[in-house]
Amino acid sequence: xxxxxxxxxxxxxxxxxxxxxxxxxxxxxxxxxxxxxxxxxxxxxxxxxxxxxxxxxxxxxxxxxxxxxxxxxxxxxxxxxxxxxxxxxxxxxxxxxxxxxxxxxxxxxxxxxxxxxxxxxxxxxxxxxxxxxxxxxxxxxxxxxxxxxxxxxxxxxxxxxxxxxxxxxxxxxxxxxxxxxxxxxxxxxxxxxxxxxxxxxxxxxxxxxxxxxxxxxxxxxxxxxxxxxxxxxxxxxxxxxxxxxxxxxxxxxxxxxxxxxxxxxxxxxxxxxxxxxxxxxxxxxxxxxxxxxxxxxxxxxxxxxxxxxxxxxxxxxxxxxxxxxxxxxxxxxxxxxxxxxxxxxxxxxxxxxxxxxxxxxxxxxxxxxxxxxxxxxxxxxxxxxxxxxxxxxxxxxxxxxxxxxxxxxxxxxxxxxxxxxxxxxxxxxxxxxxxxxxxxxxxxxxxxxxxxxxxxxxxxxxxxxxxxxxxxxxxxxxxxxxxx
Ligand code: ADP
Ligand code: G6P
Numbered sequence: 358x359x360x361x362x363x364x365x366x367x368x369x370x371x372x373x374x375x376x377x378x379x380x381x382x383x384x385x386x387x388x389x390x391x392x393x394x395x396x397x398x399x400x401x402x403x404x405x406x407x408x409x410x411x412x413x414x415x416x417x418x419x420x421x422x423x424x425x426x427x428x429x430x431x432x433x434x435x436x437x438x439x440x441x442x443x444x445x446x447x448x449x450x451x452x453x454x455x456x457x458x459x460x461x462x463x464x465x466x467x468x469x470x471x472x473x474x475x476x477x478x479x480x481x482x483x484x485x486x487x488x489x490x491x492x493x494x495x496x497x498x499x500x501x502x503x504x505x506x507x508x509x510x511x512x513x514x515x516x517x518x519x520x521x522x523x524x525x526x527x528x529x530x531x532x533x534x535x536x537x538x539x540x541x542x543x544x545x546x547x548x549x550x551x552x553x554x555x556x557x558x559x560x561x562x563x564x565x566x567x568x569x570x571x572x573x574x575x576x577x578x579x580x581x582x583x584x585x586x587x588x589x590x591x592x593x594x595x596x597x598x599x600x601x602x603x604x605x606x607x608x609x610x611x612x613x614x615x616x617x618x619x620x621x622x623x624x625x626x627x628x629x630x631x632x633x634x635x636x637x638x639x640x641x642x643x644x645x646x647x648x649x650x651x652x653x654x655x656x657x658x659x660x661x662x663x664x665x666x667x668x669x670x671x672x673x674x675x676x677x678x679x680x681x682x683x684x685x686x687x688x689x690x691x692x693x694x695x696x697x698x699x700x701x702x703x704x705x706x707x708x709x710x711x712x713x714x715x716x717x718x719x720x721x722x723x724x725x726x727x728x729x730x731x732x733x734x735x736x737x738x739x740x741x742x743x744x745x746x747x748x749x750x751x752x753x754x755x756x757x758x759x760x761x762x763x764x765x766x767x768x769x770x771x772x773x774x775x776x777x778x779x780x781x782x783x784x785x786x787x788x789x790x791x792x793x794x795x796x797x798x799x800x801x802x803x804x805x806x807x808x809x810x811x812x813x814x815x816x817x818x819x820x821x822x823x824x825x826x827x828x829x830x831x832x833x834x835x836x837x838x839x840x841x
Contacts, residue, residue: 373431420437639674643683758793
């Protein structure tokens with residue numbers, strides 16, 4: 358098949374390896390977040406090239422040298438796009454993290470619509486496009502990822518560089534009433550129409566996009582029905598599709614089945630005296646609803662005193678975007694809430710909330726997934742949420758419960774067998790947890806086995822194949838119809 362023959366070139370803001378300096382020494386760390394978790398196994402499996410920023414703007418770092426070992430071991434090429442500290446400030450922190458990130462997660466009051474950030478976003482997108490043009494050929498499939506790089510196809514075309522391009526948005530696309538607040542809305546949506554294929558996580562995201570497109574570019578007409586459709590712009594056409602991202606299911610399940618991981622999970626349970634474990638795992642981000650989640654645990658303990666001493670809530674948070682004030686404030690808020698809840702309920706031998714603020718190696722994270730009776734995944738808004746899928750893949754005992762926010766993209770796929778909640782409804786979440794504790798084993802097992810089957814089938818390789826087939830060689834008629 359043609360998709361197998363073309364070289365895959367992934368372009369994203371972040372590479373799978375991030376450089377940082379610790380105690381004066383440069384270190385190469387695995388990048389954090391869902392995009393890297395999802396794509397790293399894909400490139401390891403197929404080979405190809407990944408183009409992105411190294412994560413540092415410090416000039417004394419020997420970026421190529423530091424990344425070459427990583428690249429040799431991973432089995433694919435890495436190309437870096439060097440960024441100055443001003444570029445990082447305007448394009449990454451300013452435009453990507455303080456405008457698009459909050460706006461696309463429906464949190465418009467957190468946006469800082471700074472015109473200089475927009476200009477820097479365009480400059481850096483041009484810089485990325487120059488590297489893409491130099492590092493690729495017409496035979497490659499260039500797959501651009503996420504909101505940092507929405508102008509890649511636009512700039513490649515304006516340079517006269519012909520490439521087959523696909524774009525996938527990992528985060529939600531907001532409803533038109535929110536998108537229309539963006540001062541540069543027309544230029545941004547017009548740039549997206551320049552890709553050959555644009556992919557979204559859910560049907561709702563795709564519908565939000567087409568609704569904004571119709572308002573801003575009335576000449577656009579959508580043709581066809583199904584998971585992939587064509588948009589006719591008059592001057593050219595492009596494809597639009599829905600592709601819910603996933604995980605390397607077998608890899609997570611294999612780690613969970615290792616004896617040392619099972620032992621580590623047992624040790625966690627034993628240290629907590631075999632109380633029920635409720636687990637939260639997130640990048641520390643205001644979209645993840647961590648304060649609301651802790652308050653719902655507080656509500657649970659206030660409403661149901663019979664649960665005192667019977668459960669532990671463990672929140673694992675990986676540091677993220679620590680230079681941004683809102684993330685610093687969030688960290689303080691979470692720490693205060695954890696101590697408030699523990700102050701209210703602890704007694705000798707029992708501290709209800711355990712909080713870890715650090716990145717965990719995969720085996721340790723999987724041990725927590727295996728130990729948890731309930732995963733509490735309650736983002737206020739999320740493109741997909743891979744933690745929900747990782748928990749199910751690792752639940753080899755088959756009797757865990759996934760309590761999931763209805764505002765996570767994952768809810769569209771997992772709604773039949775996850776316990777859906779509104780993360781803003783503290784009492785509703787508390788009630789859901791209380792009920793989940795009383796599900797009998799058969800009930801838990803039948804829900805979990807269906808969740809695991811679905812994620813095993815619709816895994817990350819299925820996702821890549823569906824995107825590449827839509828981007829490269831499949832006829833539209835081949836795609837099954839979906840509810841639109
Ligand atoms: P996002 O992409 O917004 O960060 P996802 O839930 O889709 O959200 O992906 C988060 C990824 O980060 C998951 O693969 C998860 O395993 C990983 N992760 C989250 N917290 C930690 C942690 N403390 N240590 C290591 N990995 C983590
Ligand atoms: C989300 C985004 C990714 C991003 C990741 C980590 O998953 O969709 O594009 O890489 O968060 O955020 P960071 O700002 O550290 O790259």
